[in-house]
Amino acid sequence: MDYSKQNWADGQTITAAKLNAMDDAIFEASANFPTVRLDGNILRGVSDKPLNVTMSGEGAFPKKLLASGQNIVKMPTSGSGTVGGLNYEFTPSGLNVHGTATRSLGAVVELAPLLVNNGICLPDGFYLRINKKLPSNCSIAIWDDDYVVSHVGPTNETKIGATNGLMHVALWVSAAGAVDIDGLQVAIIYGENNSYEWTNGTGNVYDTGVSAAFSVDDSATVAVPGFENDGDTIVLLADSTTQPTFSTEIIGGYSSVIAMLEASNPLWGKHYHACGDSFTAGSYVTDVDKATGEPLTANYLVAKYNNMKFTKDAIGGSDMTNVSGASNPFSVDRYLTIPEDTDYLTLQFGLNELDIAKEPSTLGTSADSGNTTMWGAYNTVLEWILTNRPNAKVGVIISDSWMTETYANALIDICKFWGVPWLDLGGDPQVSLNIGGRRGGSGITLSETAKSLRDNQFKISSGNAHPNGAGNRWRYTALQEFMRRL
Incomplete structure (x- = not known):
């Protein structure tokens, strides 16, 4: 699908069907997004779309371009x-x-x-x-x-x-x-790549349109033709008489968009591990990714829209704290399975253990080290993360629907204590209203009409206060910006 100004005109009404179609078009195309890597005068991982390459420097003589796979030049099949x-x-x-x-x-x-x-x-x-x-x-x-x-x-x-x-x-x-x-x-x-083929055949050679060698100050931009991408394509800018010593820089075409995203978007291509309860698991959400079957939660959409590796530890009805009757408490051993290569990590718990913040015996204090109080459970998990996953950027998400003032305020104190940022979906007026209105004690006076309209739009149903597909799509932008600031 081609995107033009008309697609995003001011005041345009985008229906759910059209939004889904646009989503499918974006992410079917994303399968061809290259992870471009410059290695001398080798371009690895370019897509099957044309791109422009700028070359300069004495000795650069790019008359030919060789496009092939790992086995750069293969033996003939007859003769x-x-x-x-x-x-x-x-x-x-x-x-x-x-x-x-x-x-x-x-x-x-x-x-x-x-x-x-x-x-x-x-x-x-x-x-x-x-x-x-x-x-x-x-x-x-x-x-x-x-x-x-x-x-x-x-x-x-x-x-x-x-x-x-x-x-x-x-x-x-x-x-x-x-x-x-x-x-x-x-x-x-x-290079040192041990993956190679013995299959005979030849690569494809293209003319670059450059007819003369460069001096030190000269440069030229050549168009690399589109070619069939075999999964690990190498493009060699070759020289007919001298060994190329030029430098390359992707400046335009399809790959420059990727280079721009990689340079400007801290989330791009990273590993996002989302931990939580039913909100993170996507319970009751019927909108799923057609390719993976993953529910389109706000967490998953952030990963999808930013080309991130996505993993999760999310169990509906689960808790953080290991109190009597707790369901799959995260602080027992689930946190120990956070992947080593995690770049971004979010924790979203509390909706199933709200009452523990009301009682001093289960709320605990900042000095607690055991996981049987709220403070102790978060102390256990956050200390382990900062010690064992020190390069992971951690954020806490405070849910909106049915979250209480007591639990939210206690969780904010814990985040302050550990220096961990939080995203308050129900108490921050700078976060667009979703479900559940504004949390009591937030000091915000909210129109009941606004609350009713948003609940009707974004809840699973009148009797189910989980976010539906539209609610997740709405809130993912807040989560995305929060994660980019971590």
Whole structure:
């Protein structure tokens, strides 16, 4: 779906059906959002959409662009001939070489015609992997304009680094004698990634439209064509005569949007772990993500709209404090399962244990270390988080519907004590009204008409005070901004 000014015109009425359609369009498209990583002159993880790349610096000569997968250049699938007494044949299973070399240092079978035919020089950082042990008189040789390096067999899955660039890859016979090889395959890969394929074939080469080399001060912007994304695509900006030493910067097109989001949005791509009761679990919510089946809670929507990894520990009816009759109290052992890689963490409890804040024996004090009082339970959990998940940004959410003044005020004191921010859905006038009105004791005089209209709009039903799908969509923006400030 294309988004234009008309889609978001002032005063436009957006129906639930249209909102859902827009939501589906956004997140079906998000499957193609790349996580772009610059690695020298390699662009990893770009999408299958065109983008612009700016190059500058002496020696940059980007006439060609090579788009392929982990196995940058693959062997041909057919072709045969005779060289120096050896008969060779390329097959889908690899290269077969048989015969007796008539001379040393001269019998060469070119393994990388894609490089030769297109004048592509791969820069430093590339490796070869070989799937066969070679006869002692054979080796795999790497050539640039001149001989660079060779690896003398026998060898099996040994890396050979292209430390001075790479333009040719050849089977090199270093001494006269018999050669008997079947199914030889060479994978040309970049860096230390151990994931590679032996399947034969070739990558795709594109012209960049640049006809001359750059001086130190020159630069040019070239359009990278759209291509089929195989899941881990590598785009190599290649040089026909010199090794590229230029820098790259994505400046426009589809990927620049992602780069902008990554730079400006602290939530983008992070791991969000949401802990809580039925509000976090999405109890009674019938709106679900079509791809994952996850209820569209405010928590999940924050993760979804910010490209976050989302996990949760949410059980309807559960408590924080380990008092008599408590249901799945979080402070017993659930908090111990908070993932180590959590970047953002929210806690939303209290609706099922409101009465404990009324009694001193179950409210406790800031000195409590056991989990059988409200203070002690939060002390236990928050101290563990700050000690064992020190890089996780933690926030507490104070629910709105049926939350009491006593419990909310006690929870605010606990948050102040531990230096943890809180989002008060029912008592903060800067949070848009959702369900349950404004909490008693907040000092806010609220129109009963406003309360009734919002309750009718956002509650599951007149007899069920949980937020419905619309209520979660409404409140997710408040949660999102709260988390961005953590």
